[in-house]
Amino acid sequence: MKYINNKFILKQRPKGMPSRDCWDYVSETIESIENDEIIIENHYLSIDPYMRGRMNEGKSYAPPVQIGEIMTGETVGEVIESKSKIFSVGDKVCAHRGWQTYTKCKDSELSLIKVPESNLPLSLFLGTLGMPGRTAYFGLNRVGKPKRNETVVVSAASGAVGSVVGQLAKSYGCKVIGVAGGPEKSTYVKNILGFDECIDYKNDNIMDSLNQNCPNGIDIYFENVGGELSKCVSHFLNKGSRVPICGFISKYNSTDIMNEETPFHVFGNLNPKPKHRFFVVREWMNEFEQATLHLMGLVNKGQIKYRESITHGLDKAPDALNDVLSGKNFGKQLIKII
Numbered sequence: 445m446k447y448i449n450n451k452f453i454l455k456q457r458p459k460g461m462p463s464r465d466c467w468d469y470v471s472e473t474i475e476s477i478e479n480d481e482i483i484i485e486n487h488y489l490s491i492d493p494y495m496r497g498r499m500n501e502g503k504s505y506a507p508p509v510q511i512g513e514i515m516t517g518e519t520v521g522e523v524i525e526s527k528s529k530i531f532s533v534g535d536k537v538c539a540h541r542g543w544q545t546y547t548k549c550k551d552s553e554l555s556l557i558k559v560p561e562s563n564l565p566l567s568l569f570l571g572t573l574g575m576p577g578r579t580a581y582f583g584l585n586r587v588g589k590p591k592r593n594e595t596v597v598v599s600a601a602s603g604a605v606g607s608v609v610g611q612l613a614k615s616y617g618c619k620v621i622g623v624a625g626g627p628e629k630s631t632y633v634k635n636i637l638g639f640d641e642c643i644d645y646k647n648d649n650i651m652d653s654l655n656q657n658c659p660n661g662i663d664i665y666f667e668n669v670g671g672e673l674s675k676c677v678s679h680f681l682n683k684g685s686r687v688p689i690c691g692f693i694s695k696y697n698s699t700d701i702m703n704e705e706t707p708f709h710v711f712g713n714l715n716p717k718p719k720h721r722f723f724v725v726r727e728w729m730n731e732f733e734q735a736t737l738h739l740m741g742l743v744n745k746g747q748i749k750y751r752e753s754i755t756h757g758l759d760k761a762p763d764a765l766n767d768v769l770s771g772k773n774f775g776k777q778l779i780k781i782i
Contacts, residue, residue: 445482445525447474450758451544451692451704453516458499460697461665461769464762466499467515473744474548482531484547489779491764492604493668496696505724508697514542515553519781520559521547531558538569543623543761545781557732571604571776572750573739579690579725580608581735586667587688587723588618592617594663597654599673601642602629602751604776605690608739609666610639611748618664621657623650623673625771632774661685664716667707670694674710687711687720697769725779 452467477483498509498516509516519542523535528551531537540555541547549556556666559569571577583605590596596613600606601622610620610633622633622642632643643653654676661682667674670692681687689707711720728735742748753773755764758781767773 449474449544449546452761454509454511454513454515457501461766467762469759474546477525477527479527480551482528482551484521484524484537485524486519486545486547486781488520488570489543489781491768492519493691493693493768495765496769517543518570518575520566536566537771545758553716559664567752567778570778572608572734572743572748573724576604577608577739578732578735580605582725582728583688583690583723584609584612588664588686589762590616590618590664595619595658595660595679596664597662598620598666600624600668601633607637608666611637614638644780654680670707674707678710678714681718683716685718687718687722689722753777754780
């Protein structure tokens with residue numbers, strides 16, 4: 445059987461916020477598969493901040509997308525053809541194979557993750573039960589190492605990663621202060637997600653708010669944003685504090701990123717220095733299944749709540765990425781492909 449596969453190819457590197465001209469939207473025909481191959485019909489595409497960094501040329505924790513290559517990204521869908529002993533037709537599978545409607549690949553592809561059977565929405569396995577949720581789980585537990593009664597501050601608290609970090613920290617008995625943009629997001633973080641407080645960085649005085657809400661200082665700062673927020677938080681970090689650095693989205697569209705002040709500069713110049721480091725979730729790849737099942741249990745019990753922003757149509761992916769980079773989305777940003 446033949447399938448028309450639509451996909452985004454990187455055409456040129458962006459300067460600042462990516463424009464649609466950075467990609468070509470093309471079609472190809474996928475035909476027969478060989479032994480040990482599968483075809484996945486992708487239902488959802490995850491849109492994440494890290495994608496902006498992968499569009500840049502230069503050394504980083506992961507190689508950049510090359511001009512002419514498919515745009516990087518993770519999808520979840522259903523196996524519709526299989527000559528594999530590992531995956532059967534009907535299996536739900538996550539794959540990190542880019543912005544496209546179908547995925548044809550070998551069953552040995554390292555990025556393939558079979559979705560556990562459940563009654564939960566498939567989209568969750570790209571969010572709370574996928575890479576963002578696992579990022580929150582490992583970043584907080586392995587780098588942050590929270591203890592009961594510690595104060596935890598979480599930036600981008602309404603987002604896919606930050607929302608899970610804060611809810612996990614609350615379940616460990618921590619005091620949790622979120623930072624989000626705008627009254628709607630801040631109210632959601634406090635009243636729905638159950639954070640102790642949420643600072644609205646667009647309307648509140650951050651220094652005054654941190655001083656008021658963190659009278660005993662900050663023990664863990666989960667970094668997603670960077671910029672001025674990092675500087676403000678640095679004044680309140682306790683001796684022995686920990687800073688898991690997941691990202692710094694405030695700088696991702698910089699046209700001179702190599703000369704920007706990053707969280708590494710801010711926290712590295714403190715005396716005493718907090719324990720701070722950048723991490724990527726694949727450091728704990730051999731524990732992904734354990735983390736996913738743990739998070740599934742919490743979601744099923746209603747102990748972790750989530751919110752999704754779903755945009756319909758693969759062709760809208762560039763606009764959705766810009767929404768994420770500018771903070772317009774609310775919760776986990778997804779593209780519904782079919």
